[in-house]
Amino acid sequence: MRITSILAVALSTSAIVAATPVLAQTEEQAEEAKALTYPETKTVDVVEEQFGEAIADPYRWLENDVREDADVAAWVAAQNSVTDAYLATLDGREPLAASMTALFDYDEIEPPVEAGGKYFYERKSGGQNQAILYVRDGKDGEERVLIDPAGWSEDGATALAEWKPSSDGSLLVYAVQDGGSDWRTLKVINVATGEIMKDSVEWVKFSDLAWMPANSGFLYSRFPEPEEGAAFQSLNKNHTVYMHMIGKEQSRDIKVYETPDQPELSHTATVTSDKEWVVITSSSGTDDRYEITLVKVDANEIEPRKLITGFDHNWSLIDGVGDTLYFVTNKDAPRLRVMKTDVSAENPEWVEIVPEHVATIDDAVLVGNTLAVDYIDDAKSRLELFAVDGTPKGVVDLPGLGQVKGLDGSAKASSGYFAFESYNRPATIYSFADAGAPTVWAQPDVPFDPESITVSQRFYESKDGTKIPMFLVHKKDLDLSEGAPTLLYGYGGFNISVLPGYSEPKMAWIKAGGVYASANLRGGGEYGKEWHDGGRLQNKQNVFDDFIAAGEYLIAEGITPKDGLAIEGRSNGGLLVGAVMNQRPDLFTTGHAAVGVMDMLRFDRFTAGRYWVDDYGYPNKEADFRKLLSYSPYHNIKDGTDYPALIVSTADTDDRVVPGHSFKYTARLQALNTGNKPHLIRIETRAGHGSGKPTDKLIEEYSDIYGFMADAVGLEIAD
Known part of the structure; x- marks a missing residue:
């Protein structure tokens, strides 16, 4: 969960041929x-x-x-x-x-994502144009290449974008980004065999990816297909959350949530790690003011219900344990705090877990029964651990002045991961659990x-x-x-x-x-x-x-x-x-x-x-x-x-x-x-x-x- 919104990224196609550079001149x-x-x-x-x-x-x-x-x-x-x-x-x-x-000649590694005992992570080595997705069976298992985008285009400008493994690690949905475009095409791969399945989903943009139970399908967000020739300039409206069923054509995807009366809204969906709740976050712009809508995963019908209305505050889901959902919010806390609520109640009440601090919360994850909170303290990171009731468990000893990135974990996990980098060193990947010093999971050998x-x-x-x-x-x-x-x-x-x-x-x-x-x-x-x-x-x-x-x-x-x-x-x-x-x-x-x-x-x-x-x-x-x-x-x-x-x-x-x-x-x-x-x-x-x-x-x-x-x-x- 990242708390800040993002303005910048990309697009695609080719029609311009740049002038040939002048290599030598008198x-x-x-x-x-x-x-x-x-x-x-x-x-x-x-x-x-x-x-x-x-x-x-x-x-x-x-x-x-x-x-x-x-x-x-x-x-x-x-x-x-x-x-x-x-x-x-x-x-x-x-x-x-x-x-x-x-300077690019080193192994740049991202924090791993654990699913079903498998560990998925990206690595880009010196000389490679795009990162490769690897998988290990077990934390210290032998790695193997799962997805290598090197052959996707002659110019190397087609990239692996977002991806998400299923809970058991047997399937993985991934996004293909061509020529830097914000548009995505989603594909599915069988992790054991490396087979690319027939599933293909187009016109995806500004989307999270979330698997449903039993690998039956995944949630994603998309806009309607644009008119011919307008894909790269027309306004993006009518963002909709869909569920794609594995093995089916995209035309049979199920609409989960849309707001046709408010076409300017954007919607992204995630699923709690225990697969109890779909949590849909809606926004009207780039400001961090959201409405939150819930859908019970095992309900017979899709029946969205509002948890937060009004677009007044930031509400960012951390995770859920049963009917208890944990959020970071700036409601009555300009530098943010952590709260929880029991959504089974007729009128859910909010309970503060981690109060507002002089530092600003940037990210937070649950790792088992431990809450890891990443603060921005005078424009640099500070990582602190808490019990789920808010009891402090200590500050993580970070290796200097820098930034925590890619903080990852879930209520179902026993370990969490993060990257730490600074202006003078690329990212080192750390593993942590409860209190105590983090341990190095992967460290690059940099050329200086x-x-x-x-x-x-x-x-x-x-x-x-x-x-x-x-x-x-x-x-x-x-x-x-x-x-x-x-x-x-x-x-x-x-x-x-x-x-x-x-x-x-x-x-x-x-x-x-x-x-x-x-x-x-x-x-x-x-x-x-x-x-x-x-x-x-x-x-x-x-x-x-x-x-x-x-x-x-x-x-x-x-x-x-x-x-x-x-x-x-x-x-x-x-x-x-x-x-x-x-x-x-x-x-x-x-x-x-x-x-x-x-x-x-x-x-x-x-x-x-x-x-x-x-x-x-x-x-x-x-x-x-x-x-x-x-x-x-x-x-x-x-x-x-x-x-x-x-x-x-x-x-x-x-x-x-x-x-x-x-x-x-x-x-x-x-x-x-x-x-x-x-x-x-x-x-x-x-x-x-x-x-x-x-x-x-x-x-x-x-x-x-x-x-x-x-x-x-x-x-x-x-x-």
Whole structure:
């Protein structure tokens, strides 16, 4: 159970052929490429009046699906040609690619899931594009490959996504993700024989997977099949929970729960580990406010009954034991608490098990009779154990400043598992039971010494005096008093907490002598509801102020020279980069805006964009419109102002934040008088919002992007 919601991930298909990269250039050709003549982008006469404001949108045509519109496809090819030619002039790309290739050369392992005495887990070894799913018979049994996606596509861009074994471990349902898409196709495999069964389920998106008793079938969530040609842009509505019966055609799947009178709602279903209750969680957006509906598993008919109504609070199921269900909630507890209720009662009452703490609950699981609660304590993890009545059983001894991920267990299990990682070390997998120290289940042999990298935390003041945490990561022997090129990362939204985590591309930047900084901006979930509310809706400017203050702090403290500050953000963080570039172009030297939400007046018209009104507001409501217009990156580019060097990245198949956002923003940035520094866009093919991207594409992408920013800030990349 993960308590925070998620904005970012992916999409699919292919129709664009990127321009062939320039591998070698003469000096004259290099100078010509650096001169940067951008492709000419046509404009259209689109002006719409909103609340008395005339809103021009001359690049509206770039919203069209690149797979369906030849003009957009030609624009993409022309932009990639200019970008490829420029990137080919940069000396740092090849050494960065070599460094990243070496850094990816280790075994990346996920925590195991136990079912019927079998242990299922993913592992991706150096050189592999996609993770492989393995199974062991017994905790220490010999592993064997169960699912290897390596042969699913020629370009390695078809990935294994979500999966779930049946309770006895004999069957496993898994999702196939093609080209980074949010759409999934579900398949079923016989664990003993490796046979792929005939079951196939299409148009699955934003779904949990849950097995019914006796392996009779599984629950999943899907949208209606979209109209021809609209799969990657049309709004997602009428999410429905279905039950697929093993061996049957999808057309015979049974509707378990839908809300046709409220088509904007999303629904996901899980089943308690003892198979007593189906628990359906419904939401209207990305804010963690849910309704909970119950269905008795052994009932003769599907009879949903409401347990929680109103969409007022976060209610996240931990597990159930008989008729007792355990939840994490922020009802009367902004930093969350654990409660239980007996759902057999006519009017179930709620009993507090673990009260609210100064730290924020991020995750919780039952492991037998032990409740494991993962807290965010000043933007880093703390894991504590309790008896089921709430009696403390001790704090788990974690190996330093970092993040607990993949906390897994159930009321039927005797052991739980989690991964622990930090900025200077990939995930190590631990097993735990009751109190006492966790034991290592799997530990990677990484291609560098983690102790050679320093991770520290500082606090700085934002514009309004709020204290903001920030992590600094650099080589231990780097003298910070002399200043070094610094890459500052931020997100700041959707209640998502940015905790210490390992990244091979960022480690390549650090090993080259740069500093990596990560600021825990308001809008995230690091300090509970108040922190989230402090950076959304009418308070969204606080996020930009927090990030700008981080940059000012890094320069004022001498950590980075004034001309040495690079910034990066993805998705909602891409919006962040675009907004602060407009507000303080003098502060930053270069930036990377990845898969960003750039047109704040039209974000709610495509795919999953309608969910984001919880954080951004409604463009058709005047107060929200005026706030959105005040910071929308596309609408606030300043003509006649010198902008930092900027690289925008997106993908042709991103159906989370459609690429039209990045296309329109880049076109306007290039067309206006924004100085002589490069303003480029890198458009990947057969890649979505981020998930499922093969390793070779990640290395190509980040050697390009970090090579671009390293060149701008003067970070020398040694061969």
